[in-house]
Amino acid sequence: MLSSLRSCRRLLPTIALSLTLSACANLPGMGNDDPPPxxxxxxxxxxxxxxxxxxxxxxxxxxxxxxxxxxxxxxxxxxxxxxxxxxxxxxxxxxxxxxxxxxxxxxxxxxxxxxxxxxxxxxxxxxxxxxxxxxxxxxxxxxxxxxxxxxxxxxxxxxxxxxxxxxxxxxxxxxxxxxxxxx
Missing domain, CATH: 3.40.50.10610 (ABC-type transport auxiliary lipoprotein component)
Structure with missing residues (x-):
């Protein structure tokens, strides 16, 4: 159980970074190919x-x-x-x-x-x-x-x-x- 908890703690920064980048992709001008108005x-x-x-x-x-x-x-x-x-x-x-x-x-x-x-x-x-x-x-x-x-x-x-x-x-x-x- 302790080793599973340590594995999760190591994955948390990766998961957080992944979520942040995917959220930024939806912001105007950030990885979004929508044409300007x-x-x-x-x-x-x-x-x-x-x-x-x-x-x-x-x-x-x-x-x-x-x-x-x-x-x-x-x-x-x-x-x-x-x-x-x-x-x-x-x-x-x-x-x-x-x-x-x-x-x-x-x-x-x-x-x-x-x-x-x-x-x-x-x-x-x-x-x-x-x-x-x-x-x-x-x-x-x-x-x-x-x-x-x-x-x-x-x-x-x-x-x-x-x-x-x-x-x-x-x-x-x-x-x-x-x-x-x-x-």
């Missing part, structure tokens, strides 16, 4: 905005900027909750990067159609930017497929429509995105 709308837009600023460090020369609702690539006169939310996220990211983004909805001079937003790609950009003193416009488009959402955003100089900086994004389609698109 897909990026969120916020994450991809914020990363794209950072890339735009990094690609053209002199963007502050084109302040102030106004932001237009991202439009459906198949109908530039139409947006969605997703398009309006994408604009909000992008404008916030550019503001956090130090750019002067003006809130055009605070003024009565820009007509905003309910359920559409302020669509710049289908409007007279020169008139609107002059009314708001903007030297650049943030515009964007999106397209949906069965499995992905594709988005593009550009910062455009208002005086001559020259693209100052641009970024493209792709997100795997999920129920949140479908809901914002009105599916």
């Amino acid at each position: 897909p990026p969120t709308l916020n994450e991809v837009i914020e990363e794209a905005a950072a890339e735009m600023v990094e690609a053209n460090p002199g963007l502050e020369r084109y302040d102030p900027i106004i932001a237009a609702s991202f439009a459906d690539i198949d109908d530039l006169s139409r947006s969605s909750t997703l398009g309006r939310m994408a604009t909000e996220i992008a404008a916030s990211a550019l503001t956090q990067a130090g750019l002067d983004v003006r809130e055009v909805r605070m003024r009565g001079s820009l007509f905003i159609q309910e359920q559409t937003g302020e669509l710049m790609l289908s409007r007279q950009a020169q008139r609107l930017t002059a009314n708001h003193g903007a030297r650049a416009i943030l515009v964007g488009t999106y397209a949906q497929s069965e499995q992905n959402l594709y988005m593009s955003m550009r910062l455009i100089r208002s005086s001559d429509a020259m693209v100052l900086s641009a970024a493209s994004m792709r997100l795997p389609m999920n129920n949140d995105l479908r809901g914002m698109l009105g599916w």
Whole structure:
């Protein structure tokens, strides 16, 4: 009996180590081959905005900027909750990067159609930017497929429509995105 007890005591560290390692294998990043969660709308837009600023460090020369609702690539006169939310996220990211983004909805001079937003790609950009003193416009488009959402955003100089900086994004389609698109 005493020898069995000694054998068990010698096995205890081995058993404890084995249990610890098997428990660690189930922790995130520890021997687990599960793919990381897909990026969120916020994450991809914020990363794209950072890339735009990094690609053209002199963007502050084109302040102030106004932001237009991202439009459906198949109908530039139409947006969605997703398009309006994408604009909000992008404008916030550019503001956090130090750019002067003006809130055009605070003024009565820009007509905003309910359920559409302020669509710049289908409007007279020169008139609107002059009314708001903007030297650049943030515009964007999106397209949906069965499995992905594709988005593009550009910062455009208002005086001559020259693209100052641009970024493209792709997100795997999920129920949140479908809901914002009105599916």
